[in-house]
Amino acid sequence: MAFMPENLALPDNMLRLLISTGLLILAIFILRSLTAGVIRKNVASAELRGRLLVNFRNGFLLLGILGLALIWGDQIRSLALSIVAIAVAFVVATKELILCLSGAILKGSAGSFNLGDRIQVKDFRGDVIDQTLLSTTVLEVGPGKTGHQRTGRMIVIPNSLFVSEPVTNESFTDHWDFHVFTVPFKREDDWQTAKTSLLAAANRHCEPYLEAARKHMKKVGVSRGLEVPSVDPRVTIQAPSAGEIHLTVRLPTRPGQRSHIEQAILSEMFADTDYSVKKD
Structure with missing residues (x-):
């Protein structure tokens, strides 16, 4: 039934x-x-x-x-x-994934950096070796913001950081970059002589490729509509405190040669001369 x-x-x-x-x-x-x-x-x-x-x-x-x-x-x-x-x-459940995808779209559309560029996001600094939709992988460079040695550590950065944090790209062009480093002295040291020696060493090490760097930077300036600063090495004076003098060196170099040329210039500068003033 x-x-x-x-x-x-x-x-x-x-x-x-x-x-x-x-x-x-x-x-x-x-x-x-x-x-x-x-x-x-x-x-x-x-x-x-x-x-x-x-x-x-x-x-x-x-x-x-x-x-x-x-x-x-x-x-x-x-x-x-x-x-x-x-x-x-x-x-709400997929907020981080959505932010990572948004960060990937943002850095891709803005052309923030490419593989091989040296970038810094917050406290993370290194050379980009991989990019995906969710993360960017860099080989850490340091120590600090002024070092150029690879520490051997790999950092995986979530792309969500690129939505909320500024990105510093230290690789201005694919072939030549400007490298800046600082040499500190005390006010009573012979920093005037050190400044002359530092500039002479920088010119000597940059001379073999200075003309090529100058032509390349000029080409970059024309293509991007920018006024590119002079590529000639220069040394400027800074006084961060009452008892200190800092000599800041700026020179052109290839992206992978920053640490090498900095060490070569410093080694030559301090090889035979002690710029500190001995007190009787």
């Missing part, structure tokens, strides 16, 4: 909505059929008849959609709220 399980019975509210929907569809179907019949019998022009049939068909379709929206309005509203709640929960 067949029977209907009680748990399959429709709620009264749902049954009423289904009946209203059926009546609406039936009424629209009848009205559309009657209207089409009247048009076919009373309109002689084939072009006008076709246009009226299409317009009334679309009008009844729009009327049906509006009627369904009115009938099922409360259920649609509840469904929309549920979808919004699910979407909010999904966004």
